[in-house]
Amino acid sequence: MRWLWSLCFLWSLALAFPRVGVHEGFTRLVFDLPSAGVAYRLDQEGGLLTLFFSGLRAEARDLLVNSPEVASVQVVPEKGGVRVLVRLKALVEVKAQRYADPERLVLDLSLKKAKDPPSPSSSPPARRAPKPPKPVVLLDPGHGGIDPGMVGYVVEKEVVLDVAHRLKRLLEAEGIEVRLTRDRDAHLSPDKREDLSRRAAMADSSRVNLFISIHVNAFPTRTVRGVEVYFFGRAQDPRVVAQVIRENGGGELGKRLTEETKSVAERILSDIVAQANQRYSQRLAETLGRKLSQATGSPYRGSFPGDLFVLRYAKVPAVLVEIGFGDHPAEGRRLREASYREKVAQGLLSGILSFLANGAFAR
Known part of the structure; x- marks a missing residue:
């Protein structure tokens, strides 16, 4: 369960500069270097650790880490090199080591231990660094109450609630904290806009690490099957736009909320942190889609940006x-079966665990 300590933002591709991993007791930064000739300087002052790499190029990045040791990492390209600003949460000990083949600099940052007391009888024992809290996953069973969602061989609101409860049980068995936007057949508000707003507000929380909204699909010809996953972004494909409108309430309401969401997308996706979060969401979407397809045998139809x-x-x-x-x-008939819904929950579990494990650790 090594991923249990992975509460950072599950960082991007393997060649990111730096690669960031959150482990039990320390945070690791791995700087992949083009050659052994790259020199660096490291300075620590108060809550800021600064590195400067001479003659190196790297893209500007701003990563929210939120580990016990590190708040964020910022990469700033400058004339003559690259400066990296590591904002610390507490006093840390820095262990720096260079490795070859491939060439890289590895920094392990751990909380400074309290000094040994002069006398065991006169001073309390040194306090251990607190363990990071459990990852928190927010599950959103779509629709509910007066809103049944799609109705075909199954009723959407019933299926997704059952799957959410099954997934909750599986995640909790893995040591992950789970919250539900609804735990019974109920809407959050009879007004669809307010209902969706309340669900969205729950995902805008410093105590949530992942947000997964669970739904059942439909198609006018009733000839399509498979798994699709959506992340926040500007929808381009007309079919995706139609699906987004349906999930945003359908009809004129769905069109109105989709237009409203587009303006939000244009505004926040210009922000570097929001852009990074979109990339993580896209990776989560692809991981969940493929794992769910493997578990159920249902085709993976892809992951898509949408103004949801x-x-x-x-x-x-x-x-x-x-x-x-x-x-x-x-x-549709398979979705009526408890055994199939358990496979769906197992597939989602596999995707979440894979995302946590593969995204949060740097080696």
């Missing part, structure tokens, strides 16, 4: 997953 009202304010990796087509003659 329920995802618009999420500051953590957030996706909307369509677990299958409830109006397809074969897939």
Whole structure:
């Protein structure tokens, strides 16, 4: 369960500069270097650790880490090199080591231990560094109450609630804290806009690490089956736009909320942190889609950006997953089966665990 300590923002590609990993007791920064000739300078003053790499080029980045040791890492290209600003949460000990083949600098940052007391009888024992809290996953069973969602061979609101409860049980068995936007057949508000806003607000929380909204799909011809996953972004494909409108309430309301969400997307996606979160959300979407397809045998139809009202304010990796087509003659009937819903929950579990493990550790 090494990923249990992975409460950072599950960083991007393996060649990112730096690669960031959060481990039990320390945070690791790995700087991949083009050659052994790259020199660096390291300075620590108060809550700021500064590195300067001479003659090196790297893209500007601003990463929210939020580990016990590190708040954020900022990469600033400058004339003659690259400056890296590591904002610390507490006093840390820095262990720096260079490795070859491939060439890299590894920094391990751990909380400074209290000095040994002069006399065990006169001073209390040194306090251990607190363990990081459990990861928190927010599950959103779509629709509910007066809003049934799609109705075909199954009723969407019933299927997604059952899957959410199954997934909650599986995640908790892995040591992950789980919250639900609804735990019974109920809406959050009879007004669809307010209902979606309340769900979105729950994802805009410093105590949530992942947000997953669970839904059942439909198609006019009732001939389509498979798994689709959406992350926040500007929808381009007309079919995706139509699906987004449906999930945003359908009809004129859905069109109105989609237009409103587009303006939000244009505003926040110009922010570097929001852009980074969109990349993490896209990776989460792809991981969940593939793992869900493997577990159920249902085709993976892809992951898509969409102006989804329920995802618009999420500051953590957030996706909307369509677990299958409830109006397809074969897939709709399978979604009625408890054994198949358990496979769906197992697939989502596998995707979440894989995302946590692969995204949060640097080696």
